[in-house]
Amino acid sequence: MxxxxxxxxxxxxxxxxxxxxxxxxxxxxxxxxxxxxxxxxxxxxxxxxxxxxxxxxxxxxxxxxxxxxxxxxxxxRLSTVKALSPAERRAIETFLTGAVDVDDVVQRSVKVLAQLTNQVAIVQYPSLTRSTVRHIELVALEGSRVLLVVITSSGRVEQRIIELVETLGDDLVADLRTRITRATVGERLPEASLKLAEMIETFSPNDRPVVTSIVTTLTQTFTNERSDERIAVGGTANLARFGSDFDTAIKPVLEAMEEQVVLLRLLGEATQGLSVRIGTETGHEGLSSTAIVSSAYGTDDLALATLGTVGPTRMDYPATMAAVGAVARYVGRTLADN
The missing domain is CATH 1.10.10.10 (Winged helix-like DNA-binding domain superfamily/Winged helix DNA-binding domain)
Known part of the structure; x- marks a missing residue:
């Protein structure tokens, strides 16, 4: 008792x-x-x-x-996380609903999270290595050009125009589209690349050169961008509101937040559920007066990346945890719907 x-x-x-x-x-x-x-x-x-x-x-x-x-x-020992008000929930949903692509989703997420918490918001771009292939389209254009469209589970859309040495026939385009779809849709991008490489040998020797060109471009599309190393930051000016909360000065905090590697490490690996690190738990001397609240976002069975906030240790933890968790859920839902 x-x-x-x-x-x-x-x-x-x-x-x-x-x-x-x-x-x-x-x-x-x-x-x-x-x-x-x-x-x-x-x-x-x-x-x-x-x-x-x-x-x-x-x-x-x-x-x-x-x-x-x-x-x-x-x-x-928190028994409950403070519930967001209906106005706050509507603000998140309304703000994210109009996003047109992944970049827009990330930028909107940073802005709304910084506004809700009055802290610094950090959002990691969805990881391509964790994404799966949702759809691939192959369209023959004029001459020997082919349009390649890739849509991933993270909502990212990539387009490439390939210049081939010869014009593809309609039958080969349809056959290639079918086989690529069968080999890749639902697969994580690294595994999809391996299956594409194996698929080349299933075509006749005469068709392999053009098939190889298309598969090579497609594989490069899967791997050409380390999106999981990109982050967006917003609301840095909010730290000025808490100047007296930091042990010495706000400068070490700002300097630490300029380092992208530091921010990526603070967000941590994408895992389900909320994470709260306080003071020295951040593992960075310049951030020993701060607390980081983060959460993975993605689909029900696949975490794509993380987002979170940085503020003083004297923060409203229940409200911050509620905001971070809610934005993470809405971002995952928005990417899935796109």
Missing amino acids: SDDRRLDVLRAIVEDYVATQEPVGSKSLLDRHQLGVSPATVRNDMAVLEDEGYITQPHTSAGRIPTDKGYRLFVD
């Missing part, structure tokens, strides 16, 4: 400090929260929490503030 009560005290301290940015004392806790215990009990619980490293006294006053360890326990 005492552990549950102390958790209630810690939760109240976190909520009050996030809201006021002022150290929290026992009197204010009793005034603002229905803890159902005496002032002496609250003071004792705060002393135990401080001894165990969950709260600390920033200066000689009666107030206490959460430590990274305290925030960690608060997040780990």
Whole structure:
């Protein structure tokens, strides 16, 4: 019972400090929260929490503030994530519905996530290596040219015009389209490339040169872009609102966020569910005063990439987690619908 009560005290301290940015004392806790215990009990619980490293006294006053360890326990013991309001949900859906391609989806996602959280938003582009082939079209153009169209499960559309040494007959175009579709649709791009290479030998020796040209271009289309190493960042100016939350200055935070490799590592590998890293858990000295909330996005059975936010450790974790999770779901749904 005492552990549950102390958790209630810690939760109240976190909520009050996030809201006021002022150290929290026992009197204010009793005034603002229905803890159902005496002032002496609250003071004792705060002393135990401080001894165990969950709260600390920033200066000689009666107030206490959460430590990274305290925030960690608060997040780990969250029973529910704050629900988004109907207006917030409509804003996400409306903002993403008009996206015309993957680039547009990513840019819109960054903007809406930064607006919802008032933090820095980071969105990783969908990984081609995790994507599967949704559709491939082969169209004979005038002369010896062929149009190749590739659509992946991430919603990316790639088009290539191939100049061949000879004109393809309609029968060969139809046969090639059928075999390419059979070999690639539903396959992850690396596996699709291997199957295409094996497919070349199934054609007659006379047709193999043109088939090889088309397959080579198609394979290059699968692998020519490391989209999983591209990110979009928005809302950096939001950090200025939290200048006093950083231990020394905001400069180390901004410098760390200029490094794309750092941002990619912060987002982490695409896995299902929300991830919250607090303070030193970020693994970067310049970001020791920040917290990163991230989530994978994609389809039900395939995570394509990650998105998230960077803000001070004194953040509204339930609201931020709700926003990140909601945007991730809408992005995955938007890409699937496209």
